[in-house]
Amino acid sequence: MPNQMEMVNNTCMVNIISIKNLLTQTDPVTQTDPDTILLIWMWPFGQKFDLGICSSQFNIHGCHLTDNRDWFKSAHGVLFHHRDIREDDMPTLQRPLFQKWIWMNMESPSNSPLHSTVKNLFNLTTTYRQDSDIMIPYGRISEKTGGSTTYEIPHKSKLVCWIVSNWNSNYKRSQYYENLKQHISIETFGCSFSRPVKDEDYSDLVSSCKFYLSFENSIHKDYITEKLYNPLKLGTVPVVLGPTRKNYEELIPGNAFIHVDDFSSPKELAEHLKLLDQNESLYRQYFTWREHFVSSTTSFGLEHACWACDHIRRYKNYRVVNDLSSWYWG
Structure with missing residues (x-):
């Protein structure tokens, strides 16, 4: 039957x-x-x-x-x-x-x-x-209403941040993080690091970071989640690990994020982040898109x-x- x-x-x-x-x-x-x-x-x-x-x-x-x-x-x-x-x-x-x-x-x-x-x-x-x-999509970049305006970057007290509550050592993101932390300081939060973040504290935490590791738990075409759109919305530069840069640029401006694939190694990426930390004008270039667009989540x-x-x-x-x-x- x-x-x-x-x-x-x-x-x-x-x-x-x-x-x-x-x-x-x-x-x-x-x-x-x-x-x-x-x-x-x-x-x-x-x-x-x-x-x-x-x-x-x-x-x-x-x-x-x-x-x-x-x-x-x-x-x-x-x-x-x-x-x-x-x-x-x-x-x-x-x-x-x-x-x-x-x-x-x-x-x-x-x-x-x-x-x-x-x-x-x-x-x-x-x-x-x-x-x-x-x-x-998990989020959207949409045109501002009322024309372009100057964007004020939130105050930054941290360099690189990452919030993770689903740790798996076999994930590509976990392996990349283990290599990256050898070359730059990363402040980690979430249940995976015994530092859970309350919902009411999330926005202030992410906006206080210059860079956020927007690392996806699996790599698939178009699988670009709130891990990207939340930092964009909160005024933080996302460092992405996911599908190709080309795929990201189908959905968001190319100068709004940093892709790990643009660098030959985690060490080279770390050096680039340190350079941006020391050069305000270079860092601000990642926010020029905010003059005309806003980020939102679904x-x-x-x-x-x-x-x-x-x-x-x-x-x-x-x-x-x-x-x-x-x-x-x-």
Whole structure:
């Protein structure tokens, strides 16, 4: 007997045969169109958010978010968070032909358990990746309103800082840190160093550092997290370890950060940081972008739901993610 996930897959395949060539993109929505309903099947990591602020927060109108599973048959879309998917907690009712299932994930492939039954299950994806249907990055660089202004760099009392609560000696970031600390002083915080940082102290701590080690726990295309956007927002120069510089520059100005790959060794990077510490004019060059732009971080879960609802409201064409595992983990 097939399990619940297999039955859902079979239902999805019937839907594909029935309507694959029948639905096309509609005209732009108007204020008189009925609300689009998005059902949040499970709260991402159990973190709830206000279901009624898409309009005020993102200027998205005509979307109705709900977590009431009794609305399943009426929902135009259903949002599933990858890390919370369980075979015994998937819909058991027949899937409506018009309904889109949206796969949400903000973890890297290295930190995402692979479900073998996700093939042909979802219609849309919302992740940090630029090739997602609904791309939600961990943060954004956006143009200032009101024109350019001079940016005042926060007072600095520390040279290089790093906050880590997930230590793994096999991570590239851990190995790079062990080499880098031989050549420059690094103030470390977080549970990994028995110096936890309270939420209310985080901003003051990071802004007091000239440089912050924005080291990702795994290296994947587009996987650029709040470890970058928080220091940018708080007036600290991030030293990044992650995907290529080219990948970073697709999302943020090239003069806003320092990439470890620009140096032949951790020692060479350390020497560069020491030079910038002694040369104020060179250091200030990493803040010229702040005259025109600001950095912000993403509202986890909320933005995925609001923008996913907006997407299915605007685009009526049918599609299916045939092989999610190859696309994301391949």
